[in-house]
Each structure stands twice: as C-alpha cells, then as structure tokens.
Amino acid sequence: MAEQRTDTELLALFREPATKEKAFTEIVKKYQERLYWHIRRMLVDHEDSNDVMQNVFIRVWNALSGFREDAQLYTWLYRIATNECLTFIEQQKKKATTSLSDVESGLSNKIRADKDFDANKLEWKLQLAIQQLPEKQRVVFSLRYYDDMPYEEMSRVLDTSAGALKASYHHAAKKIEDFILNH
Secondary structure (H helix, E strand, C coil), X not given: CCCCCCHHHHHHHHCCCCCHHHHHHHHHHHHHHHHHHHHHHHHCCHXXXXXXXXXXXXXXHHHHHHCCCCCCHHHHHHHHHHHHHHHHHHHHHHHHCCCHHHHHHHHHHHHHHCCCCCCCCHHHHHHHHXXXXXXXXXXXXXXXXXXXXXXXXXXXXXXXXXXXXXXXXHHHHHHHHHHHHHC
C-alpha cells in the first residue's frame, strides 16, 4: 500500500491542472469514512447521509482551490459537512411543514426501525438520547464524544467559542445521562 500523502502535498497537487483530479480522489479516500460517520450520526439515515456526503464533496471540489490553509484541511471539511447537515435538516423541516419535534421523532423512529434495534442495549439508548438533543448540542456532542475533537478545533469548525462549546457539551451529556437513566 502506498504511503498516504500529507494534506499539504495533496493541496499542492490539487493546484496543478495535471494532478488535480488525482489529488481530489486521494483527499476523498483519506477523509470520506470519517466524514460519513460524522454526517450519519447527525442524520441517522444511510441514504440521507450518502446524499449529503455527495453534496459535501461537490462543495469541496468547487471551493478547494480557494482554501487558504489557515485551518487544517479536515477542520475545513468537517465545517462544510456540518453546515451541509444543518442545511439538510432545515430543508427536511420545511418540506415536512411540521414542527421540529416531529422531525426529531422521525429520526428516533428511524433508529427504532433498524433491524438490530434493541431498546435495552446502551448503544441504542445512547443513539435515541442523542436524537433528543437540540441540533447544536447534537453536533457538539458528536464531535467531542465520537471524534474526540478538541474544543479549540471544534470552535474553528463551528465558529463558536471553546467556552460555549464546553457548556453545550456539558448540557448535552447531562440530558443524555438523564434520558438513559429514565428510559
């Protein structure tokens, strides 16, 4: 297996017309799995996640030549993925012309519909608890709990102070704990 190139090397290759597509393919291969699971944790549904993932990489392709490298590449990618997820959720709310609670219960129903669902298993309770969180808390919890992203990095992805993110994570963790203990 070939050694993986650094982001700096990949960006340099992307800026060269002769190697642009190859570099982009390598960027996709390098980050697609991490981005997919970030998106999937927010949207739950596999097809929705794949659709949003395609939109993310279309946006990346169109904007990458203007990437200034003032943040790490994966931070920039996560920011795009997070924004695409939030946009998708907003579109779902508008399409449904129902309340946010109806959309959120729809996500909970998708979890319950999974063929492996077992309400007594902690991992499923955790997934249901996460879906009860407000959008922003869901994103913060997911980035911190699953991706182990430092608050400073998260503040660049979400354009919010590290202190506000710590508070948001704390509130989310408390709500999840309460949900798990009471369901």
